[in-house]
Amino acid sequence: MTAHVARTGRIHSWDLSTGVDGPGTRFVLFLSGCPLRCQYCANPDTWYMRDGRATTVDEVVGEIERYADFLTAAGGGVTLSGGEPLLQPAFTGEVLHRCRRLGLHTALDTSGYLGVRASDEMLADTSLVLLDVKSFDAPTYRDLTGAALAPTLAFATRLDRLGVPVRIRYVLVPDRTDDEEAVEGLAAFAAGLRNVQQIDVLPFHKLGAAKYEALGIPFPLRDTPSPEPALTERVRGQFQAHGLRAV
Numbered sequence: 001m002t003a004h005v006a007r008t009g010r011i012h013s014w015d016l017s018t019g020v021d022g023p024g025t026r027f028v029l030f031l032s033g034c035p036l037r038c039q040y041c042a043n044p045d046t047w048y049m050r051d052g053r054a055t056t057v058d059e060v061v062g063e064i065e066r067y068a069d070f071l072t073a074a075g076g077g078v079t080l081s082g083g084e085p086l087l088q089p090a091f092t093g094e095v096l097h098r099c100r101r102l103g104l105h106t107a108l109d110t111s112g113y114l115g116v117r118a119s120d121e122m123l124a125d126t127s128l129v130l131l132d133v134k135s136f137d138a139p140t141y142r143d144l145t146g147a148a149l150a151p152t153l154a155f156a157t158r159l160d161r162l163g164v165p166v167r168i169r170y171v172l173v174p175d176r177t178d179d180e181e182a183v184e185g186l187a188a189f190a191a192g193l194r195n196v197q198q199i200d201v202l203p204f205h206k207l208g209a210a211k212y213e214a215l216g217i218p219f220p221l222r223d224t225p226s227p228e229p230a231l232t233e234r235v236r237g238q239f240q241a242h243g244l245r246a247v
Contacts, residue, residue, distance in 0.1 A: 009091030010052030012045065012083060014063065022107035022128055022167075024076025027064050031092065034084040036111055036145040038134060039220040040173055042208030046083035057091065061098045068102050077105030077127065086114035093122040100125045113147055115155025123164050128197075131156060132169045135177050136186035144176060153189070160193040167197050172227050172235055173204040183238045191242040198245040201236050203227050 012030040021028045030043070032052025045051065064078055071077055078099045085092040085108060092108070099106050108118075109130040123129075133152060135141040141149035159166050168190055172178060190196045203226050212219040239246035 007091045007094050008054055008056050009060075009088045009095075010049045011055055011060070012043075012052050014060075016067070018074075018076075021079040021081065021109065022077065022130060023105065025071060025074035026076045026079045026107070027067055027071060028079045028081055029060060029095065031080065031082040031085045031088055033087040034082055035087060035113060036084070036147050038145050039176075040144075040171055040204055040224075042205070043083070043211070044208065044215055044217055045211050049087070052083075057094045057098060060095055061102075064099060064104070065102065068104060071104060077107065079107040079109055079130070081109035081130075084111060084114060086110050086117045089114075089117040089119070089122065093119065093125070096122060096125040100127075110155075111145075112152035112155035113145075115151055115158065118155075120162065123159070123162055126164060129159055129164055129166045130169055130200075131159070131166050132171075133186060134171065135182055136189065137179060137182040140176065140179070140182065144173075156189075156193065160195045163195060165197050166193070166195050167200055169200045169202060170235075171202045171204055172232055173221065174225055174227050174231065176224075178227065178231055178235065180238070183235055187239045187242040187244065190239070190244055196244065198247060199236075199239045201232060201239070201246055203232050 010032045012032045014029045017028050018025045030046055032046055033049035034047050080092055096106050105127045106125060107128040107130055108126045111132045134144050138149045205226055209219050236246040
């Protein structure tokens with residue numbers, strides 16, 4: 001086995017959360033840098049690695065150790081998010097490995113666009129992947145993110161082959177990701193995988209709008225409303241009709 005060595009990475013911040021970043025109460029580490037520019041991104045302040053704070057794995061794990069007993073008792077663990085944690089694969093892999101050595105549940109929150117950078121060794125240290133699928137329609141995906149859909153689907157298939165548990169996260173944006181045919185396509189794709197635990201249908205919100213204003217960046221979806229409850233239930237129902245747990 002390849003020896004693990006302490007590495008330096010760039011992080012935005014960390015926080016404790018419950019219910020949205022994996023099971024139980026989580027220590028969520030937000031890494032800096034992301035190759036996508038999602039129109040509904042709530043964290044534009046994590047886009048560039050240069051804006052993050054340089055830190056070592058030892059520093060991060062030392063902070064996590066302070067909460068280890070509490071996280072375990074709360075049925076939680078550690079989630080690496082961002083930004084995009086796979087933009088810093090060596091740092092991400094080492095943090096995941098050290099957390100697993102502490103006996104903690106680990107989650108990787110990723111778009112999957114850089115899935116090829118996740119080694120099998122890293123994924124063996126990952127208890128759960130929170131896979132953000134922006135759309136199942138390739139042109140819509142590119143319009144929303146500026147990138148291609150195919151790498152995410154390839155990563156999802158690889159995770160299934162490796163038996164790594166997955167929760168698919170789907171942000172529901174009116175007139176962009178609510179197309180019935182596209183949702184049906186994703187539902188059928190997910191139902192064909194053996195490792196999908198559930199689908200998180202996440203209604204679009206504007207909680208990050210103030211960050212765009214502070215950064216002097218136009219918010220692309222400023223005039224887009226949050227989805228009506230009936231639309232959210234329709235989309236959840238489409239996933240459930242394929243035998244998937246959708247929340």
